[in-house]
Amino acid sequence: MQKEQFILGVIVSNHFGVLTRVSGLFSRRGYNIDSLNVSETENPEYSRMTIIARGDDYVKNQIVKQLEKLHEVKKVELMDPDRTVLREHLLIKLRVTPATRPEITEAVNIFRGKVVDFNADSMIIEITGEPSKLSAFIDFAKQNDMIIEMCRAGALAVNRGLQNLGN
Amino acid sequence: MKMNGAQIIVETLIELGCDCVFGYPGGAVLNIYDELYKSSDRIRHVISAHEQGAAHAADGYARASGRPGVVIATSGPGATNLVTGIATAYLDSSPLVAITGNVALPLLGKDSFQEVDIMGVTMPITKHNYIVKDVRDLAGIIREAFAIAQSGRPGPVLIDIPKDVQAAECEYTPSGSTQKFSPPKPDEANIDRAVELINSAKKPYIYCGGGVVAADAGDQVRKLAVLTDAVIGLSMMGLSAVSSEYDFCLGMAGMHGRYASTKAKSEADLIIGVGVRFSDRATGKKSRYTQNAKFIHIDIDAAEIDKNIPANIGLVGDVREILKRITAKLSPTQRPEWKKEVAKMIEDEIFFYPKGQEMHPKAIIERVQRHTSDDTVIVTDVGQHQMWCAQYYRFRKPRTLLTSGGLGTMGFGLGAAVGGCFARGGERTVLFTGDGSFGMNLTELATAVSNNLPIVIIIMNNGVLGMVRQWQKLFYGGRYSNTTLGRKTDFVKLAEAFGARAARVESAAGLDRSLEAAFAADRPFVIDCKIDMDENVLPMIPAGGSIDDIIVK
Secondary structure, eight states, X not given: OOOEEEEEEEEEEOOTTHHHHHHHHHHHTTOEEEEEEEEEOSSTTEEEEEXXXXXXXXXXXXXXXXXXXSTTEEEXXXXXXXXXXXXXXXXXXXXXXXXXXXXXXXXXXXXXXXXXXXXSSEEEEEEEEOHHHHHHHHHHHHHXXXXXXXXXXXXXXXXXXSOOTTO | OEXXXXXXXXXXXXXXXXXXXXXXXXXXXXXXXXXXXXXXXXXXXXXXXXXXXHHHHHHHHHHHHSSOEEEEEOSTHHHHTTHHHHHHHHHTTOOEEEXXXXXXXXXXXXXXXXXXXHHHHHGGGSSEEEEOOSGGGHHHHHHHHHHHHHSSSOOOEEEEEEHHHHHOEEEOOOOSXXXXXXXXXXXXXXXXXXXXXXXXXXXXXXXXXHHHHHTTOHHHHHHHHHHHTOEEEEOGGGTTXXXXXXXXXXXXXXXXXXXXXXXXXXXXXXXXXXXOOOOHHHHOSHHHHHTTOEEEEEESOGGGTTTSSOOSEEEESOHHHHHHHHHHTOOOOOOHHHHHHHHHHHHHHGGGSOOSOTTSHHHHHHHHHTTOOTTOEEEEOSXXXXXXXXXXXXXXXXXXXXXXXSSOOTTXXXXXXXXXXXXXXXXXXXXXXXXXXXXXXXXXXXXXXXXXXXXXXXXEEOSBOHHHHHHHHHHSTTOOTTTBOOOOOOHHHHHHHHTOEEEEEOSHHHHHHHHHHHXXXXXXXXXXXXXXXXXXXXXXXXXXXXXXXXXXX
């Protein structure tokens, strides 16, 4: 069976220690996390996690059921990629010379990114989008050996339509 | 009423029906012990010799009674000494509530004296755990902890309470009701599919685990078996779930299971797993079963379905309720061919029995059983003696076997026997142990003696770590690395030094005489039974093997 990537939306109690419980479960049972994001929801009693993980159907099922057993986990949903808006955020600092500047600016425009810091030798670029788009931009920057440093946030995922994860 | 945290702890425990707790005092739980002192007429505290013993005692109390067992320990080393006990309860789904003290809130996180992040340490081995930082949350948390420990698949819960929270005051309101979370109910269509599968089976085998004991569903299992001519096999945790008096209850299956039980499981065309997790020790080579059989898996824990064995039908909920719904839809069906086939296996099993020697462990167990009743709680440690008990002791009533199955904790037995004895109002309790296991936590003899507990302790003493030695003999070329103990410990003198009575026996006649005395004693009685160090637990199926790989001598 294939180790495909999947998206989990998880509603948890907004208590300290919840992140350790969830991440501990993954490491203890040998499941891989590609990314994990957690933040408070509109209701301060709850936090919402978006977890991108990898595994076959067996692992996928086990992760959902094992997560559901945790007392502070209120809801777990395997999100359908076709009905989900998935976004990541990238901040990337590039080395810049007068010669490379036009090329970079053009790339930023193509990727619908934003230049958020600019000086003679470097630039910080902000890009939001699907994980594959961010990876494509990183590849471009890597090829030209421009990366000074980068920081990529875990993916956020929300279902399309009226339904929400909490109810 | 205004109370401090320590008072609230004691009041809430009493409110939840807890009349006996186990533990060991220390700096960070002084306030709790002060309140226990003042309330000693309403709640009994049993002090152990070591916190691990207290944890096993609370676990044993829970297993023997079905009610949560409570253990209290101080911060730091007190708390870490509970860890093996908590893990033991976790692996065997036992409702243990552990209460630990911790340093005061301003000292947390500063590597203070006797400070350990016990919540972090026990996260992977508890159903849930807490640190209480506000006294106003305390009563609610204790109530919730009891509910979590007992609901669904039971398990341990730890509550860590900093010392200043125990001293802080707030309003306490008693609560009338004990909450419990209700399990899911499978829909009718799934029950119907299970019934259909049962009706179409030719060789049904009901495989019961600890979940049948927890749900008190033995009578329903037996009803299903009688209705369908199914045979019953048990995991080690399932022993005692169904009385061994029932002819087609074949006993334990698996690595050291009885021949007929393991054989029938391999030949079955339908395995109905009830409250059982198909652990590696009980299942071995999975493909050997899945090639013949379809699976119905009934469990209260959804995560068990499809975890170790893919099920054709998974039913999640209270196993007793589900079995009732299934049997209501079945009409009696006879399967004489299958019964005949299994009867032959039972007949063949006699060839696997050891013969002759009067001090063979099987003979010892049978001699002990002459003195026990159906209600006697039998406790074991871990190793060869444990397997012999599982094979040869005839359990007749649920919750009469306390044994560490999942974790395999050597040293579990004596503490668990103390707790089991308290749970049964001081009735005579029997502990089977080995010289290795007994050596691990024998200090609890002090606890048993102080409380005049009539525990009969049978040490199957072969002078070696028998189970490890058996593997060394079979799989490591007979290189007995560090398993030939050759200790000079005199268990009779040792027991007497603790204030217990004791005898050493080397013959059947001597054993009978000592058993007479032991079962009449008003305190713990240790019987040091010499057995042969080369006696193996047989039959044996090597790890990952199947009935085709069975070792018989």
